[in-house]
Amino acid sequence: MAYGEKVIDHYENPRNIGAMDKSAANVGTGLVGAPACGDVMKLQIQVSADGIIEDAKFKTFGCGSAIASSSLITEWVKGKSLDEAENIKNTQIAQHLALPPVKIHCSVLAEDAIKAAIADFRGKAATVGGRAAQNVAAEAAAE
Amino acid sequence: MSAEAKKNIRLPIYMDYQATTPTDERVVQAMLPYFTEVFGNPHSRSHSFGWEAEAAVEDARAKVAKLIGASPKEVIFTSGATESNNLALKGVARFYKDRKDEIVTLITEHKCVLDACRHLEEEGFKVTYLPVQQNGIVDLERLREAITERTAIVSVMTVNNEIGVIQPMAEIGTICREKGAFLHTDAAQAAGKIPLDVDAMHIDLMSISGHKMYGPKGIGALYVRRKPRVRLQALINGGGQERGMRSGTLPTPLCVGFGKAAEIAGDEMGADAERIRMLSERFLDAINTRLPDVVLNGDRERRYPGNLNLSFSYVEGESLMMGMRDIAVSSGSACTSASLEPSYVLRALGVDEEMAHTSIRFGIGRPTTEAEVDYTVETVVKHVQKLRQMSPLWEMVQEGVDLKSIRWSDH
Numbered sequence: 001m002a003y004g005e006k007v008i009d010h011y012e013n014p015r016n017i018g019a020m021d022k023s024a025a026n027v028g029t030g031l032v033g034a035p036a037c038g039d040v041m042k043l044q045i046q047v048s049a050d051g052i053i054e055d056a057k058f059k060t061f062g063c064g065s066a067i068a069s070s071s072l073i074t075e076w077v078k079g080k081s082l083d084e085a086e087n088i089k090n091t092q093i094a095q096h097l098a099l100p101p102v103k104i105h106c107s108v109l110a111e112d113a114i115k116a117a118i119a120d121f122r123g124k125a126a127t128v129g130g131r132a133a134q135n136v137a138a139e140a141a142a143e
Numbered sequence: 144m145s146a147e148a149k150k151n152i153r154l155p156i157y158m159d160y161q162a163t164t165p166t167d168e169r170v171v172q173a174m175l176p177y178f179t180e181v182f183g184n185p186h187s188r189s190h191s192f193g194w195e196a197e198a199a200v201e202d203a204r205a206k207v208a209k210l211i212g213a214s215p216k217e218v219i220f221t222s223g224a225t226e227s228n229n230l231a232l233k234g235v236a237r238f239y240k241d242r243k244d245e246i247v248t249l250i251t252e253h254k255c256v257l258d259a260c261r262h263l264e265e266e267g268f269k270v271t272y273l274p275v276q277q278n279g280i281v282d283l284e285r286l287r288e289a290i291t292e293r294t295a296i297v298s299v300m301t302v303n304n305e306i307g308v309i310q311p312m313a314e315i316g317t318i319c320r321e322k323g324a325f326l327h328t329d330a331a332q333a334a335g336k337i338p339l340d341v342d343a344m345h346i347d348l349m350s351i352s353g354h355k356m357y358g359p360k361g362i363g364a365l366y367v368r369r370k371p372r373v374r375l376q377a378l379i380n381g382g383g384q385e386r387g388m389r390s391g392t393l394p395t396p397l398c399v400g401f402g403k404a405a406e407i408a409g410d411e412m413g414a415d416a417e418r419i420r421m422l423s424e425r426f427l428d429a430i431n432t433r434l435p436d437v438v439l440n441g442d443r444e445r446r447y448p449g450n451l452n453l454s455f456s457y458v459e460g461e462s463l464m465m466g467m468r469d470i471a472v473s474s475g476s477a478c479t480s481a482s483l484e485p486s487y488v489l490r491a492l493g494v495d496e497e498m499a500h501t502s503i504r505f506g507i508g509r510p511t512t513e514a515e516v517d518y519t520v521e522t523v524v525k526h527v528q529k530l531r532q533m534s535p536l537w538e539m540v541q542e543g544v545d546l547k548s549i550r551w552s553d554h
Contacts (some may be wrong), residue, residue, distance in 0.1 A: 003465065008465075011462070011465055011466075014533060017533045019534070019538060030550055031535065031549075032550070033552065034493075034497075034551030035496070035497030035500070035536060035546060035551065036495070036496035036497050036500075037496075038459055038485070038496075038497075038500040039459065040535050040536060040551070041535070042535035042538075059533050059534060059535040059538055060533060060534070060535065061457060061458070061459050061534045061535055061536045061537075062459050062462065063459055063461040063462050063465070064458075064461065064462050064465040066462075067533070068460055080297075106486060112552075119450070
């Protein structure tokens with residue numbers, strides 16, 4: 001298969017590879033895909049107090065187009081608010097990277113990954129306040 | 144690798160010898176006169192142009208026959224192994240269908256055998272697709288049980304194209320004789336590479352291909368046993384050439400080239416096999432020494448060493464191929480095909496889908512050099528390490544996470 005220039009560039013010089021502390025309150029982690037399907041993406045975002053994505057990291061098991069899609073989306077989400085990042089569409093990724101039809105699912109996965117990371121962050125933010133009370137209730141139930 | 148060694152390599156490196164091989168220069172030279180000087184129709188009986196072409200074709204036929212221990216009268220030229228496989232299966236099944244309407248084959252056979260079988264199923268034949276063991280080899284007892292008195296033909300590939308394992312053809316032949324079924328083998332990947340003897344192996348029909356053994360593309364052969372006689376219904380009707388089994392004017396230059404390739408393969412098989420085994424071990428040892436979690440698919444011993452199918456755990460095959468763009472290989476990964484399904488051959492071995500996605504087939508052939516092997520090792524190691532660093536699966540495994548314990552999303 002012949003690859004587009006941008007896919008090759010992201011594959012050879014992937015942006016923002018790495019990992020963040022997934023237990024940190026200001027980090028959201030999205031893990032999507034399945035090894036059996038041939039692609040798994042892990043996308044992490046670090047969110048500032050005012051809801052801006054300060055940093056993003058990824059790791060991807062998948063073909064060149066999957067790696068490029070995740071690399072590209074980490075570039076795009078940095079500096080965006082959660083709502084803005086959530087509105088990134090897979091078609092934008094596919095178009096930017098000139099993905100052939102058979103590789104569109106890679107861009108879908110990248111969109112899923114950022115959505116999952118945002119959902120994870122929001123879930124944490126919602127439960128941080130309630131967690132102390134929950135723990136007390138759980139302990140009481142255990143006794 | 145030193146800069147000096149690198150200079151001696153011409154890129155890209157070809158490591159896909161199961162797909163095809165370059166035509167040997169000696170073969171090309173042997174073919175050339177038959178395009179222009181000796182251009183006659185080998186079936187023309189009335190003049191010397193035809194006689195000369197016929198003599199060349201018959202000489203080629205004898206050379207091909209010799210390679211597999213057959214008589215020249217038992218060798219029919221075809222357009223290649225796909226046609227030979229179709230002719231063997233459909234030809235035999237249709238000829239004997241009043242008495243026998245069953246076929247036995249393996250799920251790891253080449254697509255053309257499986258597809259021919261599917262078509263025969265539509266015609267009403269019953270086909271048994273036998274599984275293989277984890278090492279890729281058929282279980283002989285299961286094979287014996289699958290053959291009934293209604294079985295017309297059993298088809299088993301000698302050397303598997305994807306994983307290189309060698310089936311025990313002589314034992315399979317013995318079972319087929321006992322059970323009264325004909326044995327066909329697709330030997331496209333075996334002929335000219337490992338010793339073959341249709342009598343010793345009790346093979347009744349054998350498909351071989353020119354371009355897999357340094358001969359030209361567009362020509363192959365089907366061996367059809369005469370004693371006891373195997374009969375078949377032709378697929379291509381016409382002037383009755385090839386003893387009525389395959390009509391059409393023979394392509395004299397291709398036949399000559401195929402014959403020359405068979406002759407060279409027979410003469411040089413010992414030396415070739417030894418070199419290829421040495422290069423194969425060099426490659427595998429270096430990879431295994433430098434990379435953990437690499438699995439060789441298919442039996443370790445019972446294989447043609449020029450075919451190494453490796454799974455690089457936690458690294459998707461296509462992304463690895465993308466990194467080693469100056470090395471031509473094939474992948475068992477889904478992503479190279481439009482289907483997105485991982486290799487059915489690897490799945491048949493019980494290889495997990497995730498591992499099937501990480502597999503690459505390396506072919507070592509007659510022209511392969513030590514420098515090419517070493518360059519390939521360097522490239523593979525470098526890219527597997529890089530891709531593992533960016534693999535979430537590798538990261539999880541390093542953290543002690545059991546990947547099977549994760550509930551993965553479907554997509």
